[in-house]
Amino acid sequence: MKIFNAEQIRRADKVTIENQHISSLQLMERAGYRLFRKLHENYIPLKGKVWVFCGMGNNGGDGLVIARHLYEAKQEVVVVLVNFSDRRSEDMQANLDRVAALDIAITEFRETSSFPEIIADDLVIDAVFGIGLSRRPAAWVERLILNINTCPARVVAVDLPSGMMMDGIEGETAAVIKADHTYTFQTPKLPLLLPGSGKYSRNWSIIAIDQDPDFLASEPTFFYYTDEKEMVKLLEERPRFSHKGSYGHAFICGGSYGKVGAALMCAEAALTAGSGLVSALVPRCGYQVLQTSVPEVMCVPTSDEDLITGIQPEFTPDTVALGPGMGKDEQTFRAVMEFLNTYHGYLVLDADGLNILAEHPEMWDALPGQTVITPHPGEFKRLVGAWKDDNECLEMAMQLAKRRNVIVVLKGAYTLVTDGDGVYFNSTGNPGMATGGSGDVLTGIIASLLGQDYAPLEATRLGVFLHGLSADIAIRDTSVWALKATDIIDYLGDAFLFLQSLKR
Ligand SMILES: NC(=O)C1=CN([C@@H]2O[C@H](COP(=O)(O)OP(=O)(O)OC[C@H]3O[C@@H](n4cnc5c(N)ncnc54)[C@H](OP(=O)(O)O)[C@@H]3O)[C@@H](O)[C@H]2O)[C@@H](O)CC1
Numbered sequence: 097m098k099i100f101n102a103e104q105i106r107r108a109d110k111v112t113i114e115n116q117h118i119s120s121l122q123l124m125e126r127a128g129y130r131l132f133r134k135l136h137e138n139y140i141p142l143k144g145k146v147w148v149f150c151g152m153g154n155n156g157g158d159g160l161v162i163a164r165h166l167y168e169a170k171q172e173v174v175v176v177l178v179n180f181s182d183r184r185s186e187d188m189q190a191n192l193d194r195v196a197a198l199d200i201a202i203t204e205f206r207e208t209s210s211f212p213e214i215i216a217d218d219l220v221i222d223a224v225f226g227i228g229l230s231r232r233p234a235a236w237v238e239r240l241i242l243n244i245n246t247c248p249a250r251v252v253a254v255d256l257p258s259g260m261m262m263d264g265i266e267g268e269t270a271a272v273i274k275a276d277h278t279y280t281f282q283t284p285k286l287p288l289l290l291p292g293s294g295k296y297s298r299n300w301s302i303i304a305i306d307q308d309p310d311f312l313a314s315e316p317t318f319f320y321y322t323d324e325k326e327m328v329k330l331l332e333e334r335p336r337f338s339h340k341g342s343y344g345h346a347f348i349c350g351g352s353y354g355k356v357g358a359a360l361m362c363a364e365a366a367l368t369a370g371s372g373l374v375s376a377l378v379p380r381c382g383y384q385v386l387q388t389s390v391p392e393v394m395c396v397p398t399s400d401e402d403l404i405t406g407i408q409p410e411f412t413p414d415t416v417a418l419g420p421g422m423g424k425d426e427q428t429f430r431a432v433m434e435f436l437n438t439y440h441g442y443l444v445l446d447a448d449g450l451n452i453l454a455e456h457p458e459m460w461d462a463l464p465g466q467t468v469i470t471p472h473p474g475e476f477k478r479l480v481g482a483w484k485d486d487n488e489c490l491e492m493a494m495q496l497a498k499r500r501n502v503i504v505v506l507k508g509a510y511t512l513v514t515d516g517d518g519v520y521f522n523s524t525g526n527p528g529m530a531t532g533g534s535g536d537v538l539t540g541i542i543a544s545l546l547g548q549d550y551a552p553l554e555a556t557r558l559g560v561f562l563h564g565l566s567a568d569i570a571i572r573d574t575s576v577w578a579l580k581a582t583d584i585i586d587y588l589g590d591a592f593l594f595l596q597s598l599k600r
């Protein structure tokens with residue numbers, strides 16, 4: 097699914113209005129009514145009142161449409177007009193006239209107004225600013241936002257939490273509505289996906305407003321939100337007349353004394369993600385545990401007891417995962433460099449593999465083209481230095497991918513994948529995954545898919561998606577608190593089954 101900027105969304109609205117022969121007021125009615133339906137489904141009947149805070153632009157217009165439908169559904173509503181400008185949008189004014197003709201309480205909120213008494217049984221609809229916010233609101237409007245944030249009622253934001261700008265929030269001090277839920281129109285909005293701004297909305301979902309499909313399909317963008325429809329299309333069937341050679345021989349290199357588990361989880365994840373064969377190279381101390389806990393995985397022990405000191409497999413791997421639990425010893429670094437001098441196939445570099453890379457930048461030139469690197473923000477910072485905000489971080493990820501011809505997976509709430517040409521935000525996953533070993537599992541899954549001959553970008557996007565989906569299914573049985581990395585492996589089959597069920 098594409099992600100657009102504010103200017104593109106305005107054009108999408110314009111084209112929709114032209115092609116569907118409707119007025120902008122009718123499009124606003126469609127948007128507001130559909131959002132009202134969702135509210136009705138999820139929040140109504142409500143013990144208290146609904147407070148609809150409306151701005152002077154079209155976001156406020158949506159709020160007024162919602163207020164009118166709530167009133168017609170016999171819900172007690174109070175409209176609060178947030179008078180931040182003398183210039184009201186035409187459609188907002190038209191909707192205000194309709195609301196004013198009904199028996200709906202309307203109050204004006206100005207600089208000198210005091211905040212109304214809102215109780216826990218009430219619901220606040222935030223329709224002050226949407227995608228049109230272009231600068232920080234006046235101090236009194238920011239105060240109003242902070243008052244809404246401290247009132248006891250639940251808060252639902254229309255399109256975007258007010259105070260959130262489409263190109264990120266201005267500094268750490270910005271006042272932004274903390275929404276329990278944001279209903280955003282038609283397409284995901286970038287600031288909802290970035291950590292600095294996304295944290296203001298606990299949840300969000302999309303309300304389709306039937307924008308022009310040709311425009312949505314043809315308008316170019318760098319940003320995408322990976323949804324299940326796309327992933328279903330990517331997932332390949334396993335043909336009846338295939339054999340283990342058809343699904344690649346994955347080679348996992350990792351582990352050191354005390355950290356063999358990382359390599360083990362990576363290998364088991366590769367196996368579970370469908371590799372034909374999996375071999376794991378671990379230091380001698382890991383030999384027995386690996387052989388007993390995952391009998392399907394072949395073990396290639398190195399000569400050293402505690403460390404990887406040489407990587408010389410007696411077969412040609414189709415795909416390699418390098419790094420989990422490996423440590424950063426100088427001998428390990430030399431072994432990695434020696435291996436990379438002759439290996440030119442698919443590679444996923446993670447964890448200590450990335451830490452070694454940060455300490456030895458000469459390793460960049462030894463990486464095969466389209467190597468997948470999977471840093472969390474801390475590892476990413478060690479690779480590229482600090483960034484001032486989320487947008488700069490995005491830019492740095494894209495530039496790194498382009499400059500080094502790698503695929504960057506930047507792990508987070510909406511893990512992003514970029515090849516330098518596009519940025520793909522993942523839609524699955526949950527906070528339970530913030531736990532040791534989760535990354536090792538992801539590395540194994542991506543390496544496995546690469547070995548099954550998915551193209552690098554597709555293997556990576558699908559791997560990230562399946563990893564999150566598996567965790568989402570797992571927490572139904574175990575919760576976000578109790579989720580362990582090995583649960584993600586155990587539920588991977590359910591994730592495949594889910595995607596397969598959508599194929600039919
Ligand atoms: N177009 C359509 O057909 C549809 C639109 N829809 C809805 O419209 C929303 C976008 O509406 P919008 O463009 O009117 O902007 P909105 O977010 O309401 O902001 C209001 C105005 O405030 C101004 N402003 C900016 N910053 C400011 C500040 N700091 N302090 C004071 N003023 C400031 C700025 O005007 P400016 O002063 O920059 O000229 C801006 O125009 C969108 O999110 C969705 O909810 C849906 O109904 C679907 C159909």
Ligand SMILES: [K+]
Pocket residue numbers: 155222223224225226253254255256257258
């Ligand atoms: K809003």
